[in-house]
Amino acid sequence: MIVKFKLNHLSFIVFLVSCMVKAQEPTVENDSLVDNFIIIEGDLLFGATIDLDPIVLFPKIKYDSNLARRKYLTLKRKTFKVYPYAKLASENLSKLNDRLSKLNRKNQKKKYARTIEKYLEGEFKEELKKFTITEGQILISLIHRQTGITSFDLIKSLRSGWRAFWYNNTAKLFDMSLKVEFDPFEDFEHYCIEDILQRAFINGELEVQNPAFEIDFSELRSSWSKKGINPGSDIQ
Numbered sequence: 001m002i003v004k005f006k007l008n009h010l011s012f013i014v015f016l017v018s019c020m021v022k023a024q025e026p027t028v029e030n031d032s033l034v035d036n037f038i039i040i041e042g043d044l045l046f047g048a049t050i051d052l053d054p055i056v057l058f059p060k061i062k063y064d065s066n067l068a069r070r071k072y073l074t075l076k077r078k079t080f081k082v083y084p085y086a087k088l089a090s091e092n093l094s095k096l097n098d099r100l101s102k103l104n105r106k107n108q109k110k111k112y113a114r115t116i117e118k119y120l121e122g123e124f125k126e127e128l129k130k131f132t133i134t135e136g137q138i139l140i141s142l143i144h145r146q147t148g149i150t151s152f153d154l155i156k157s158l159r160s161g162w163r164a165f166w167y168n169n170t171a172k173l174f175d176m177s178l179k180v181e182f183d184p185f186e187d188f189e190h191y192c193i194e195d196i197l198q199r200a201f202i203n204g205e206l207e208v209q210n211p212a213f214e215i216d217f218s219e220l221r222s223s224w225s226k227k228g229i230n231p232g233s234d235i236q
Contacts, residue, residue: 083206093147
């Protein structure tokens, strides 16, 4: 269940109102005036409602089995491991596109793109080589979530379609596809990943970075619940 509130400078409002009214309780001359005030522990606030910041409440996951629990926790560990790289990919793509938009000549753009690619490869190649096949596929999915572009198309746009083709076929040897799109409404594992991310954002375990496309998590969870499926379901 998701409960939403809004908080708009509540402390400032309390301070402001306390400067405008006397310390004692105000005299109320008619009932209609009462509806326009809220009294909280002696402080008088104008208005019939208080806006608070959105608060998301996550129900505790109910696992169908110990196997389902292990699967979810393993997916959580792998998601935590690769998410920072997907986030970094999004940030670097944004910087790259901003820089490329300021370059006029095609050869300048190609040279800059190669420079960025070599830098990223040299910076993270050894770390990425340590990823398992599953972690690599999660990373590919999250790169699409964060950039809105598949890894295949990223390679294609930065280098060439032929190189992207070979990269993709190499990935297939390891049961991975660079063309995978993040689709939590249709893919159960992607739904679980989104659930893991949202809980981590709320708990401050991962730094928030919004996806490149809108994902209504309330609607997402509702769509799976209607099928009788939750992140703790035992689905093969």
